[in-house]
Amino acid sequence: MAKAAETPPDTLLDKDTALRLFRMMALIRRFEERTEEQYTRARIGGYCHLAIGEEASTVGAIDALEPGDCLYASYRDHGTALAVGSEPVAVMAELFGKETGVAHGRGGSMHLMDVQRRFFGGWGIVGAHLPIATGTALALSYRDLPNAVLCQFGDGAVETGSFHEALNLAGVWDLPIVFQIINNQYGMGTSVEQSSAEPDLWRRAAAYRMHGERIDGNDVLAVREATARLMGIARRERRPALLETITYRFRGHSVADAGKVYRSAEEIESWRKRDPITRFGLHCSERGLLEQDEIDQVWSDVAAEVKSAIDEALGAAFPDPDTLYEHVYGDSAWREQFSRMRAGAPFGERGEERTWQT
Amino acid sequence: MAKAAETPPDTLLDKDTALRLFRMMALIRRFEERTEEQYTRARIGGYCHLAIGEEASTVGAIDALEPGDCLYASYRDHGTALAVGSEPVAVMAELFGKETGVAHGRGGSMHLMDVQRRFFGGWGIVGAHLPIATGTALALSYRDLPNAVLCQFGDGAVETGSFHEALNLAGVWDLPIVFQIINNQYGMGTSVEQSSAEPDLWRRAAAYRMHGERIDGNDVLAVREATARLMGIARRERRPALLETITYRFRGHSVADAGKVYRSAEEIESWRKRDPITRFGLHCSERGLLEQDEIDQVWSDVAAEVKSAIDEALGAAFPDPDTLYEHVYGDSAWREQFSRMRAGAPFGERGEERTWQT
């Protein structure tokens, strides 16, 4: 197990990389803050799970992916989509439920994805995407492709049966997959100690003879190094791994939760001091990689980018209600058959059979 | 981890105990052999899973239970029921589907039980009774009772999500339960190596900060000692444990499986040499605990006992088909309502409403 303090050698870090990582974390932070605001203005519906504070765990890991690698995430996925490279405007449009959204407005906040970029989604049933991600790793192996899967999920997912079955399958079948626990220390209001008989979650790997490792998830370089290393082993040696990145969510579980009943103000404050973005900024300026004015410039750039994403997404069209039945099934014959169904009537019943309109 | 060779001190063993253990294993062996024969004579239907060869794992563990302890088992449960003390005739009657069977003919081979003796069943969905057994341990703890639960299952069940969720709950809630893996090395035709990323199944306990231990499941004394010790800890300290007993089934998975495609004749033969009953008999005679004529007497006694169980069970009545709707629901008002339903008609429809008979 690598220790939290073991920041990887700085040789890894050139200016371009530093800027890219910093910029992406800043973009996500800004995007999430404005998302919260858009939610309170009722432009976004449903659940809205922010990952403010967890940017290093997301960005560090995703930055370590190579072309052809595949990614899965939980519903707390706004940052994931951005880190993968999806256009902020397409992500915001999805949150607004617009036709130009990444999922054409069908998925919303919890189900962002970008199959072109091999981001296979944001998923809403805790733990359930682990077996699915495992199947994608199986497909890579079946096709003898040189890539691997990164599957991210929360600490709460570790207690689901799906976690166990997925890790065992990955282990016994030697699949190229890295399971990343983004341990923000709570599943809604339940602490890891309360939900896990083994609160050192990384130790669960041993149950599958798998490599397990815990790192400081607020250290973007540590996350990036560990992910790159484990994904490398997965790609080359077809050996899966479990990576636990310790982080914290500053906000509540969702926008509806103040996040204060189950944790103390001191605890939150202590984590704010470890803000991954501030910390990485400091790291970079100390090492002369980024000047303060460059940092300031990034912040104003991302603010502008998010603003224009919002503006553009606001102007986009909602899906046409007449397309309601599209995409239930794939092949076109079926699509046609189902598109003529009358909304609300039993399946397969045709609108034109009735004289009255709905 | 206790080693396979560490047979517990003989001081544990007095003549009565030796006789009781030997007798029970012999009874089970004989009962199972005759069951197989009854099955081929079509007096028993459905699946029929024999545990010939596994007697020490069953008897040793169950002998360690104290009054008030609760027991759960898988569908391979004929020996379990006998070991618990259910009448052989009631067990055989169940296999014959008779009203006098332990479950009044409703459950059959896979669902034996004896609630009076706190044997809470034989269960047919692999792994699914582990959470249920955990709930019974929760009830013991809730009621502050000084007992514990013994939950037995096969090696195949270890890969189910239920295993993971149950062990985690037992661990995080400090429940009085011992999970016993009766590792007969195959789930149907699949070997443990093939299905488990960690084939040392006992090591899975560590994932729940739980004590894990593997012992020779063909050594009835070792099984008894380990179970007694771990159940003692569960009772007194409310600490769960995982106990793996290594054994072997001489027959196929069920009477329908010859059991030879997936394992070699040599392998089977090598295990026959480790027959738990022969071995315990030898152990007892070497130590002067049982004379050969006593052993012979046991074998002829149990043969007679099984024979009379068969004879009596054969003579018993089948359930009255008119009782079909009994026990779907518990309270009597409901029972009455449902007993008037017409078989085959939608739920709640009354027989007398129709003029024609079924």
Place this chain on the structure above:
Amino acid sequence: MADLTYREALRRALDDELARDPDVFLMGEEIGRFEGSYKVTAGLWQKYGPERVRETPISEEGFVGAGIGAAMMGLRPVVEIMTINFILVAMDQVINHAAKIRYMFGGAVGVPMVIRTPGGAGAQLTAQHSQSLEAWFAGCPGIKVVAPASVADAYGMLKTAIRDDDPVLFCENLVMYNVTGTMPDDPDYTVPLGRAAVVREGSDLTLVAHSYTVQRALRVADTMSRDGIEIEVVDLRSLRPLDAETVAESVRKTSRALIAEEGWSTYGVGAELAARIHRLCFDDLDAPVERVGGAEVPMPYSKPLELAALPLESKIEAAARGLLAESGIA
């Protein structure tokens, strides 16, 4: 008579039963400190402590199973599944275990457990969080399935369910929680399971619904009443057993039946009900039974699509008018 919310009525029923019977305990995710994802259990953890209001990890299969095992010992667990969508990971425990134990074991042991869980849609929660799956459970012998649609029923039926000796799936609805209504003052008030109720009388058409859709049905009836059309609304209340006789009685009077539900129509609650009504009222019907349900799509996120998918009042009304037209009333 006091006015309160559906949520508060449920909370009181839990509180009363916890106080009344030491064998009753609650179990579920976030039901303690967090007060329940939808706040139904607010204050109970503080009042009864962590043993009787037991917070669980995210292990539905595990803790539904644990509820069964505790119930087999005579306790009366009330298990909360945060929403009905998540019960699918515990489906085996509910269907293959809770529902079958008493029978399979020849009557020797029962499972007096309640599973409380809200279903429903309408808040843009998308495909994995917007389902109404109760019909599937209602098709399974050995469990009872109820779905109260009023404040008084929420209170009275939850108490009855907790006292019942068999597993009861107690279906709540996300949109109902804030609905207010009156509740009888009687602290011993209970409502028997298995009986439908005529919640509005009318002569022109019988509109049958359950859970939140009853509220929609009542609004449709009010609207159409302004045009002189009187709709009789039947609240099913219980899906298993199904009180088809109360429905049939109404249909015999009105000669027309429309069933509305939030779930998918095909193989849904309305399918069974339509089959029953036709059977029981074959000579009374002026037109075939009509059904309105949620559009048969995984629920989309975008508001205009979601609205197009929901069985809104406008769609129920259109179907009612269509049915009346079909049977000669314009």
Place this chain on the structure above:
Amino acid sequence: MADLTYREALRRALDDELARDPDVFLMGEEIGRFEGSYKVTAGLWQKYGPERVRETPISEEGFVGAGIGAAMMGLRPVVEIMTINFILVAMDQVINHAAKIRYMFGGAVGVPMVIRTPGGAGAQLTAQHSQSLEAWFAGCPGIKVVAPASVADAYGMLKTAIRDDDPVLFCENLVMYNVTGTMPDDPDYTVPLGRAAVVREGSDLTLVAHSYTVQRALRVADTMSRDGIEIEVVDLRSLRPLDAETVAESVRKTSRALIAEEGWSTYGVGAELAARIHRLCFDDLDAPVERVGGAEVPMPYSKPLELAALPLESKIEAAARGLLAESGIA
């Protein structure tokens, strides 16, 4: 035309598709060395190797999920669930995932996966191993549910299902495996999904069934034919989508409909069908649609009880005669 068993027809379809398309692979418990619990995959592991005929641990949730994730990459997994009873532990993967992915992701990715699984009862397998749960899946948008009842359909529909771009639940039946029938010689023979078939013509009553119950229906029709009563038997073949029009056409001719199924009637396949028939044939029916299903109990072990619970020919015949009597034919 060759005579072979339903089991062998399935095996050939798998063999043909494995040979035809390298993206097709099989996955499930005991399907390799052990040749499948019911021997449907016999010989395929030897022929195609362990990558294409993948044996799994007892982890239905895990490997159904893995099938989904592989299908999202464009592979065509054919997953075997040993019996439909065990699919309940993977229900979340089927309903919340396989069925919703294409829609939820705006059409960007589909799940071309087949889940093969046998249901049915009759061999004293008891409550946890005797269910027919297909109606529940048939109620879910996003999946297709089929249940072939003949050797030719077993072959032709399995091939079509494997080539389909969406998840298909392919329901087999334990009792069917040894049933023999004829199969067309054409190696390109396929059967489209979603179409019912009239498998016996008749004028007096339409008897609708699916899966093994079609065999029972045909026997009942033969028996009653000796008394001069001609029953038309419709094999549904597909439960989602449901070809109600083919059924209705038959009922318009016979004026009477009886639905038989192995599962529980209430909220079962027959419920939906009865609702549809009444709707489509309102003016044609001489009597309300009648249903026969498995008794609504967890299946008991004991033979006399099991026989009492099964929808045997005698019960179907009695219901048919009752229906004829009710509508004036004695």
